[in-house]
Amino acid sequence: MRIYALALLLITLLAVAEEAVAKPISYVGGTMVMQENDETGNTLSVDYTVTPNYAVGFFAKQEEGGSKNMLTVGPQLNTLVKRWNLPVGQGNIFNMTGIGESTLDGKTRPSAWTGMLADYETRRIFTSYELRLMDAQNMDSYVRQRARAGVAPYLANYDDLNTFLMLQVDDHPDKDHTIVVTPLVRFFYHTALAEAGYSSDHQAMFNWILQF
Amino acid sequence: MRKLLMTAMLLIAMTSAAQAETIIASVNGLVCAFCATSIEKTFKKQPAVDQVKVDLDTKLVTISTKDGQTIDDKTITSLITDAGYSVTNIKRQK
Numbered sequence: 547m548r549i550y551a552l553a554l555l556l557i558t559l560l561a562v563a564e565e566a567v568a569k570p571i572s573y574v575g576g577t578m579v580m581q582e583n584d585e586t587g588n589t590l591s592v593d594y595t596v597t598p599n600y601a602v603g604f605f606a607k608q609e610e611g612g613s614k615n616m617l618t619v620g621p622q623l624n625t626l627v628k629r630w631n632l633p634v635g636q637g638n639i640f641n642m643t644g645i646g647e648s649t650l651d652g653k654t655r656p657s658a659w660t661g662m663l664a665d666y667e668t669r670r671i672f673t674s675y676e677l678r679l680m681d682a683q684n685m686d687s688y689v690r691q692r693a694r695a696g697v698a699p700y701l702a703n704y705d706d707l708n709t710f711l712m713l714q715v716d717d718h719p720d721k722d723h724t725i726v727v728t729p730l731v732r733f734f735y736h737t738a739l740a741e742a743g744y745s746s747d748h749q750a751m752f753n754w755i756l757q758f
Numbered sequence: 759m760r761k762l763l764m765t766a767m768l769l770i771a772m773t774s775a776a777q778a779e780t781i782i783a784s785v786n787g788l789v790c791a792f793c794a795t796s797i798e799k800t801f802k803k804q805p806a807v808d809q810v811k812v813d814l815d816t817k818l819v820t821i822s823t824k825d826g827q828t829i830d831d832k833t834i835t836s837l838i839t840d841a842g843y844s845v846t847n848i849k850r851q852k
Contacts, residue, residue, distance in 0.1 A: 568792065568793075569793065571842070572793075572796055572842075573796030573797075573799065573800055573840060573841040573842060574800070574840040574841070575800075575803075576796060576799065597840075598839060598840050598841075598842060629787070629842065630787075631785075631786040631787030631842075631843055631844035632786055632787060633786055633817065634789070635787075635789055636787040636789050636790070636793075667789055667790060668789050669789050669790075669814060701815075702791065702814075703791070703813065703814050703815060704791045704794060704811075704812040704813065704814050705791075706791070708790075708791050708792065734791065734792040735791075736791070736792075736795050737792070737795050737799075739792050755792075757792070757795060757796075
């Protein structure tokens with residue numbers, strides 16, 4: 547119950563929150579705070595990278611849409627399944643799995659979630675695909691997909707402001723709008739990343755990540 | 759004259775021993791500036807490191823050590839691997 551209260555407080559303070567805006571593993575000893583606010587709800591995650599292949603953290607998501615207003619919180623393990631470091635690009639496959647509890651209409655049930663994220667990026671292009679499964683015992687369950695493709699309008703170096711123009715397509719059969727398309731812009735500079743967009747179902751999107 | 763020569767040699771030897779080193783590592787997977795900050799943060803935690811420079815154009819990480827200090831190739835490779843990248847080559851300059 548204490549973890550629930552903490553999650554609620556964090557979400558309230560941060561005005562809401564993500565899943566996998568960027569890579570769910572940073573560097574050994576690094577902490578990453580990610581927040582995503584979009585048409586699916588608000589997500590917050592805080593991850594600490596323990597080894598090059600594992601990060602542990604805390605995940606909280608407030609689902610929105612229709613009559614649903616469910617809060618899910620719990621610890622999460624992020625695993626780098628495979629990485630390809632190439633001369634001009636990098637490809638990754640990650641798994642994100644957690645267990646916790648979900649609360650809907652005053653009822654709390656155990657819940658579990660897992661997801662796979664595959665991405666490939668160069669300095670010019672970015673592509674990713676994410677599959678996410680969630681189950682809250684006798685309360686809610688879903689399978690969702692997300693694909694992203696983006697291009698950098700200019701090649702920025704390490705100390706420059708980096709920009710990507712992206713298109714995000716979400717498939718969530720459990721919601722009123724099954725397919726949602728969101729054009730967005732991503733900016734990042736050193737350890738800070740921000741994204742803003744507007745979806746085809748008329749919802750504003752704002753995500754941010756801080757790495758320290 | 760002999761004393762002068764010996765002093766000069768000693769000074770040269772001391773200067774050489776106290777010299778900083780520049781290490782240049784070629785790195786694969788270095789494409790995202792946001793992710794590459796991990797390299798800078800990882801190396802700045804090392805007491806021997808004075809400065810780190812990441813260049814996405816050339817895929818090079820340049821590490822300047824403090825005077826009289828160095829980092830061996832094995833440690834450099836390990837730190838860059840921990841940050842999520844692969845080292846392909848390491849060169850050193852005094």
